[in-house]
Amino acid sequence: MGRTPVVVLDNGASTIKLGVSNAGKDVRVIPNAIIRSKGDKTTYFGEEFEACRDFSSLNYRLPFEKGYLVDWDAQKAIWDGIFSEQVLRVDPTAASLLITEPYFNLPGIQEVYDQFVFEEYEFLSYYRCSPAALIPHGQLFSIAGIPSPECMLIVDSGFSFTHVIPIMDGAIVWPAVKRIDVGGKLLTNQLKELVSFRQWNMMDETHIMNDVKESCCYVTSQFAADIEATRANPKSNTILQEYILPDFSLNKRGRIRKPDEMTLDSDQILYMNNERFSVPEILFRPDDIGLPQSGIGETIAQSIALLPDDIQGMFWANIGLIGGNTKFHGFSARLLSELRPLAPVDCEIVIYESKDAILEAYRSAVHLAKQAAFSSLVVTREEYQESGSNACRRKFKDWRSADKEKDGPVDSGKGKASMRRVDEKEPSPPPSAKPVRTRTRTVSAVKRR
Known part of the structure; x- marks a missing residue:
């Protein structure tokens, strides 16, 4: 082998x-x-x-x-x-x-x-x-001279969802896994709608707007101050960035305009103002767009609360970030500020960032x-x-193996977690209760050249 x-x-x-x-x-x-x-x-x-x-x-x-x-x-x-x-x-x-x-x-x-x-x-x-x-087998939590932690908590914020996953002795503690229905796709769609309403119609330009999101957006630790700065002077402030849209007829890619860069009359400029931080803010405040769910900070606290009391401190001290959305500038600093008031006063909070979260x-x-x-x-x-x-x-x-364990959920008398949204109080019926029809035929509707 x-x-x-x-x-x-x-x-x-x-x-x-x-x-x-x-x-x-x-x-x-x-x-x-x-x-x-x-x-x-x-x-x-x-x-x-x-x-x-x-x-x-x-x-x-x-x-x-x-x-x-x-x-x-x-x-x-x-x-x-x-x-x-x-x-x-x-x-x-x-x-x-x-x-x-x-x-x-x-x-x-x-x-x-x-x-x-x-x-x-x-x-x-x-x-x-x-x-x-797979993360326990990698280098995310590795520190020279210190063995890998037995308890860790992974925040995986990807394309479709953001998951909070506790891991103990290399195995996922499924009853304490939480999900937020916010991912990279939702953030890109939100940015498309904002830009299309305020400036250019970009509803069909998913690829371009995804590049704008990755190039310009950041997570702020002072949302109120930043939003006030953009309102006070919308056309000239320290947050405003100008993104020059691509010109594919000349094979020019989109880019952020440099301070000393001259623009041409043919250049189409996208002004990124409060969109830069209001879009990633959804990760921490899903209710801003009407999602009745907790943000990442509260979700982490809810997940750890379902774990045994005597080892909860180990999860607070070993939080790892993976997934494309964790690459936003300022993400870990904002998460740390959100977690500090939620954690017990005697617990140390340590966040591990990946060199390449994707x-x-x-x-x-x-x-x-x-x-x-x-x-x-x-x-x-x-x-x-x-x-x-x-x-x-x-x-x-x-997760089905965890449901079959005779010893019941791993918690401290605070209730069982299940595959449900973080705001729900009652567990949903297990997905296995309804058979899922899937297609197993070979490709017919899709053919490669």
């Missing part, structure tokens, strides 16, 4: 992080989408998007919807490209696969994962888990794939042929 190459696939809702464990530090970040460009009238499948030069009015077909993989035709068309000899350069029939799945993934969807891996691509073996489950789960997966113990975690093709998805259910422990 040690000589078998392991394909690492962090299959996110926005991007796919792909590489091979024995290929050094090489990693490819590929859009997890089928993208149609109205400019050059070309359809790009995943990795082909690198060849696109006109990013105006792009139409996206995403395999993921509300955090779950539902369009298997589109996903297979993308996987066909990345598992090819031109991209992966590894024969799947002679390799193992480590793939990530959404938190609280539904049983019917998990079975389709198994079918695609073993029946469509015929991998030798594979391991499936959520991104946070790739942190992938890097951790590569570390796991290189360990000798990885061979004991996987399900082999022979096991699948003998028992089907039952073999995967036995080996891959997830």
Whole structure:
């Protein structure tokens, strides 16, 4: 097993992080989408998007919807490209696969994962888990001379949702996992609406506005002062930034205007004022847009409160940030200021930031794939042929395994957490109560060139 190459696939809702464990530090970040460009009238499948030069009015077909993989035709068309000899350069029939799945993934969807891996691509073996489950195997909490903590709390703010995930002894404490229905997609859509109402109509320019969000937006620790500064002098203040929109006819990309940069008459300028900080503010104040949910700070406190009293301090002292939204400038400082009043006075709060929050789960997966113990975690093709998805259910422990434990939830008499929104008081019926219909046919509606 040690000589078998392991394909690492962090299959996110926005991007796919792909590489091979024995290929050094090489990693490819590929859009997890089928993208149609109205400019050059070309359809790009995943990795082909690198060849696109006109990013105006792009139409996206995403395999993921509300955090779950539902369009298997589109996903297979993308996987066909990345598992090819031109991209992966590894024969799947002679390799193992480590793939990530959404938190609280539904049983019917998990079975389709198994079918695609073993029946469509015929991998030798594979391991499936959520991104946070990989973090204990990585370097996020590593400090020279100090062993990795046994208790940690991961804040994973990605494309669809923001999850708060406590981990104890390398295993996720599922009864205490919390979810906020705010992710990168919602923030980009909110920015599109604000800009379209105030300046230019950008409702069809998702790619451009996503770049504006990543280039200009930040998290403020003094919201009231910043909002007052932008109101007092909307056209000239320290917060205002000018973003020069791209000109694809001249192959010019969008950029933030430098203080000494001269503009041309043909330049279209987007003025980013309070939008810079009011959009990321939704992560900490979802009720600003009518979502009846707590922000990240309160959600972390609610999650830790469901854990045993005698070890709660360890979770406060080991908070790790992963996911694209945690890359906003000022995110960790604001989170620390939000958590200090919520934590017990005798608890130390320590936040660990990743050098690259988007790739942190992938890097951790590569570390796991290189360990000798990885061979004991996987399900082999022979096991699948003998028992089907039952073999995967036995080996891959997830939130359903926690529900079946006879000892009940891990808490201190403060009530059981379940897969529900952070503002709900009663647990919802388990998703497994209703069968999920999924499509397992090969691609028909989506065809690669």
